[in-house]
Amino acid sequence: MSHDHDHTDPPADIELRVKALESVLAEKGLIDTGALDELIDIYENKIGPRNGARVVAKAWTDPDYKQRLLSDATAAIKELGFSGVQGEDMVVVENTPDVHNMIVCTLCSCYPWPTLGLPPAWFKSAPYRSRVVIDPRGVLKEFGISLSDEKEVRVWDSSAELRYLVLPERPAGTDGWHEDRLVDLVTRDSMIGVGFPKSSADLHQQAGA
Amino acid sequence: MPVVTKELVPLLVQTGASARVAEEIPARFLPGDTVLARNVNPANHTRLPRYVRGKVGTIVMDHGVFVTPDTAAHGLGEHPQHVYCVRFTAAELWGGDASPRDTVNIDLWDDYLQPS
Amino acid sequence: MNGIHDLGGMHGHGPINPPPVEPVFKHDWERRIFALFIGAFGGGHYNVDEFRHAIERMDPAHYLLGSYYEHWLHAIETLLLEKGVVTREELDRTMATLKGGH
Numbered sequence: 001m002s003h004d005h006d007h008t009d010p011p012a013d014i015e016l017r018v019k020a021l022e023s024v025l026a027e028k029g030l031i032d033t034g035a036l037d038e039l040i041d042i043y044e045n046k047i048g049p050r051n052g053a054r055v056v057a058k059a060w061t062d063p064d065y066k067q068r069l070l071s072d073a074t075a076a077i078k079e080l081g082f083s084g085v086q087g088e089d090m091v092v093v094e095n096t097p098d099v100h101n102m103i104v105c106t107l108c109s110c111y112p113w114p115t116l117g118l119p120p121a122w123f124k125s126a127p128y129r130s131r132v133v134i135d136p137r138g139v140l141k142e143f144g145i146s147l148s149d150e151k152e153v154r155v156w157d158s159s160a161e162l163r164y165l166v167l168p169e170r171p172a173g174t175d176g177w178h179e180d181r182l183v184d185l186v187t188r189d190s191m192i193g194v195g196f197p198k199s200s201a202d203l204h205q206q207a208g209a
Numbered sequence: 210m211p212v213v214t215k216e217l218v219p220l221l222v223q224t225g226a227s228a229r230v231a232e233e234i235p236a237r238f239l240p241g242d243t244v245l246a247r248n249v250n251p252a253n254h255t256r257l258p259r260y261v262r263g264k265v266g267t268i269v270m271d272h273g274v275f276v277t278p279d280t281a282a283h284g285l286g287e288h289p290q291h292v293y294c295v296r297f298t299a300a301e302l303w304g305g306d307a308s309p310r311d312t313v314n315i316d317l318w319d320d321y322l323q324p325s
Numbered sequence: 326m327n328g329i330h331d332l333g334g335m336h337g338h339g340p341i342n343p344p345p346v347e348p349v350f351k352h353d354w355e356r357r358i359f360a361l362f363i364g365a366f367g368g369g370h371y372n373v374d375e376f377r378h379a380i381e382r383m384d385p386a387h388y389l390l391g392s393y394y395e396h397w398l399h400a401i402e403t404l405l406l407e408k409g410v411v412t413r414e415e416l417d418r419t420m421a422t423l424k425g426g427h
Binding site: 029030031032034035037038039042047083084085086087088089091106107133134136137149150151152153154155156157158159160161162 | 227228258270275313318
């Protein structure tokens, strides 16, 4: 049985309402249609979790960078060229053998756009937002992850204007790997805290498939 | 009113609009302080969720000074104040059945907190 | 406000069921309303707190049933109407014209 995360199909007139709103605002000279096209192109095609993966891979290979990232994430992320809307003030939290971090926004759907792009539907949905704070381990099980009781699960509810990114642990068996190769291991979910990076074996499997 | 033109888009996207306010305001709390999230039920906009109200936590970070949503959402000004990250144990929030190690860390405005 | 948006700690919302892949936008109108949000925000017609509050003021049943970008449409319409940037008549007239053009 499938369960639609957006719950319902949108009402039939929603497309018309959006068109009417855009058209009235354009007629009044309050918006520039070309600017809207440009915004869509940027967020649909140019900004995505690959940006965050670059940040993570650099932190894995450059201890000074990692230090800067953990002490002033906004500045360190900007060094790589990622900044702006919904990433104006960033915090990076580090996974360790003792701590697993997870990000949520229970009140709306805040998400670090410059490093991860726009959020997936499940991140914005009531099931995720309601449960992460009360049952983080149950949520992780839904993502196929079971953590030892010894580990602390640290949930970050981004209720203010700080946006959070998880720095996952570097996978074993990647000693000596170049940053550019490590980037391919970093998944979006690992930077939200509902997944782990791919292993070196996963990459080989992908290449062989 | 300014209109966002196509030429302005890249700058707008890369700059955004930080809610941080460059004002020197003394912090009421320091990392390590124990605080109580106030048990209040305002009918206006607030970013103090019900699940932490009346609960005791520990300041883990002072993020600096930010615009207050409770006033800014209603045309009542920026009312700049400190925002802190407050750590609550799962047991404090959800009771004895919760995992003894787990925590929820949430960013809260100075006005939402009182010393405990 | 003690609104329906304040979801943390609730039970009964069902499984998360994350799909392995999904498009950034599902429908073209989602693209437009996303960009309209930034365009009108950048134009100074509302701030992010007013925007979030407009979503929180939605009818609770509509909030839970409506998709994310439907919330956005609702909030932008609400704020622009309340602030007098657009009028109900202008929106209705334009919708009627667009409908007729189909």
